[in-house]
Amino acid sequence: DVSHPVEAKQIITSNTTNPVKKKLPNIKILATGGTIAGTGSTSTQTTGYQAGVLTPDQLIEAVPGLKDVANISTEQVANIDSGTSNTDALMVKLAKEVHKALDDPECDGVVITHGTDTMEETAYFLNLTVHSDKPIVLVGAMRPSTSLSADGPLNLYNAVILAGSKEARDKGVMISMNGKIGSASYTFKTNTTDVDAFDNPELGSLGYIQGGKPYFYNVPTKKHTTESDFDIRKITEDNLHRVDIVYSHADDDRVMVDAAVAAGAKGIIHAGTGNGSINEKTLPGLQDAVKKGVVVVRDTRVPEGMVTHEQTDEDNHFVNSGNINPQKARILLMLVLTKTEDPNKIQEYFNEY
Ligand SMILES: NC(=O)C[C@H](N)C(=O)O
Numbered sequence: 001d002v003s004h005p006v007e008a009k010q011i012i013t014s015n016t017t018n019p020v021k022k023k024l025p026n027i028k029i030l031a032t033g034g035t036i037a038g039t040g041s042t043s044t045q046t047t048g049y050q051a052g053v054l055t056p057d058q059l060i061e062a063v064p065g066l067k068d069v070a071n072i073s074t075e076q077v078a079n080i081d082s083g084t085s086n087t088d089a090l091m092v093k094l095a096k097e098v099h100k101a102l103d104d105p106e107c108d109g110v111v112i113t114h115g116t117d118t119m120e121e122t123a124y125f126l127n128l129t130v131h132s133d134k135p136i137v138l139v140g141a142m143r144p145s146t147s148l149s150a151d152g153p154l155n156l157y158n159a160v161i162l163a164g165s166k167e168a169r170d171k172g173v174m175i176s177m178n179g180k181i182g183s184a185s186y187t188f189k190t191n192t193t194d195v196d197a198f199d200n201p202e203l204g205s206l207g208y209i210q211g212g213k214p215y216f217y218n219v220p221t222k223k224h225t226t227e228s229d230f231d232i233r234k235i236t237e238d239n240l241h242r243v244d245i246v247y248s249h250a251d252d253d254r255v256m257v258d259a260a261v262a263a264g265a266k267g268i269i270h271a272g273t274g275n276g277s278i279n280e281k282t283l284p285g286l287q288d289a290v291k292k293g294v295v296v297v298r299d300t301r302v303p304e305g306m307v308t309h310e311q312t313d314e315d316n317h318f319v320n321s322g323n324i325n326p327q328k329a330r331i332l333l334m335l336v337l338t339k340t341e342d343p344n345k346i347q348e349y350f351n352e353y
Pocket residue numbers: 033034035036051080081082083084114115116117118140141142143
């Protein structure tokens with residue numbers, strides 16, 4: 001067009017640099033701290049560094065290309081080391097923030113940056129209380145941001161891609177670490193320091209993220225998010241009762257159980273040996289706890305396999321945990337106790353989640 005040479009040039013330029021302009025997903029990053037936001041004093045310091053230092057904007061700046069895959073908005077919900085400072089109150093606050101973010105019709109998914117130490121607990125809490133089929137992804141790092149080969153930037157890039165993908169819808173809350181997509185129902189921390197620190201060795205992952213694309217191979221079969229009986233809009237931190245975990249060992253006795261009851265626990269998760277075995281010296285403590293109205297869940301300290309139902313559970317009014325580990329069982333029991341104290345009904349929840 002001779003009469004509009006400048007306009008014509010602009011159209012051609014924009015078409016060449018951006019041939020097919022794709023609509024980018026809108027992703028909200030809720031930052032809570034952890035090693036992904038941590039800093040050390042040298043590039044070789046990979047332990048003893050400070051977690052929860054960087055702001056969300058600093059996290060994003062470290063990821064080249066992130067702005068090309070999503071429109072990002074951020075919010076700092078906390079900036080803590082999740083191993084030393086995570087609380088049930090913070091999980092409640094975070095779940096309400098996630099719900100608020102996803103209620104916005106413009107928001108396509110949420111990424112939560114989180115310390116890895118208690119990531120599986122926060123993930124499971126969100127999985128059971130946030131009602132949305134939009135992707136909710138937790139991500140962290142095993143090396144601080146200042147470290148050689150820091151894993152945070154690529155983990156964050158993958159998490160944003162996952163949260164913005166259609167395939168990730170209605171998969172429940174996910175943990176995205178080291179190129180793997182884990183379900184909050186199954187995944188737990190399996191290594192203290194390796195970058196490959198999250199897995200469920202027996203049940204596996206939902207899939208992988210490779211070359212900026214998610215690939216799903218499994219779906220979670222346990223109840224989560226949209227079909228959950230628990231709803232963060234109806235839960236406050238004051239609704240949650242104290243639930244303690246008591247870890248068993250050879251020559252165990254009832255001292256720790258009695259301590260939990262004395263501390264006011266409404267529930268005890270017994271991390272027993274093997275298939276949820278209880279030491280004969282501990283058993284009377286747990287039976288007395290039940291008589292005082294405490295709910296006892298028979299779980300295991302063994303990372304794989306499930307704790308199966310036994311006739312003695314009915315006689316003792318104990319609940320068997322199924323496949324979830326003690327730290328996830330604590331979250332589930334806290335939520336279930338907002339609904340019922342009847343061990344038979346509680347057993348049904350433990351069978352479903
Ligand atoms: N890798 C990590 O994020 C560990 C850290 N202590 C945390 O959970 O906050």
